[in-house]
Amino acid sequence: MAIDIFGNLNNPQVLVIGVFHGDEPQGDFLIRKYLEQNENTNIAFIPRLNESNTRVNKNGVDLNRNFPTKNWELTEKNEFFGGEKPASEIETQFIINTVEKLQPSLILTLHAPFKVVNYDGDARHIAEEISSIIGYPVEESIGYPTPGSFGTWAGIEKGIPTITLELDEEINVEELEKPVFSIFKMLEFFSPLA
Numbered sequence: 001m002a003i004d005i006f007g008n009l010n011n012p013q014v015l016v017i018g019v020f021h022g023d024e025p026q027g028d029f030l031i032r033k034y035l036e037q038n039e040n041t042n043i044a045f046i047p048r049l050n051e052s053n054t055r056v057n058k059n060g061v062d063l064n065r066n067f068p069t070k071n072w073e074l075t076e077k078n079e080f081f082g083g084e085k086p087a088s089e090i091e092t093q094f095i096i097n098t099v100e101k102l103q104p105s106l107i108l109t110l111h112a113p114f115k116v117v118n119y120d121g122d123a124r125h126i127a128e129e130i131s132s133i134i135g136y137p138v139e140e141s142i143g144y145p146t147p148g149s150f151g152t153w154a155g156i157e158k159g160i161p162t163i164t165l166e167l168d169e170e171i172n173v174e175e176l177e178k179p180v181f182s183i184f185k186m187l188e189f190f191s192p193l194a
């Protein structure tokens with residue numbers, strides 16, 4: 001299995017990741033279309049992390065519960081199953097390796113369907129900027145425990161400001177192009193010092 005990564009792979013400030021959950025395909029569409037129109041991007045993009053069509057990957061693991069955080073836990077095998085052990089999945093290992101290699105200053109992940117801008121770590125300011133573009137409220141936590149989540153691993157434990165943008169899945173994905181491309185354009189110029 002090869003996971004695609006595109007854009008600036010030489011010291012990017014921002015990493016954008018789509019489709020942690022296979023039943024949330026909006027990120028893949030939006031990233032690929034943005035890249036068609038913006039060949040000289042400053043951002044590193046992973047359009048589709050999870051190749052399955054379900055929330056969990058082909059091994060039945062929720063990739064957003066599989067990260068090696070202090071709060072990772074072995075759970076029952078439902079749609080939030082975090083794997084037999086932390087970072088058991090090749091997709092999780094790919095993300096860990098990519099983040100350690102690229103060392104981005106900000107990470108944006110694209111999910112659906114909650115229409116909120118979540119953040120982990122020191123990302124309140126940029127979350128508010130994203131909120132002002134797309135019109136979803138900023139929330140520091142999704143409201144239920146997420147052991148082994150990417151946001152906890154990257155944003156809290158590794159100290160990389162991390163945004164989880166929960167898109168609207170009830171409208172056509174084409175209608176998301178305008179706000180999401182505006183967010184990407186803003187992130188082209190992201191500086192951690194700003």
Ligand SMILES: [Zn+2]
Pocket residue numbers: 020021024111112
């Ligand atoms: Zn999701």
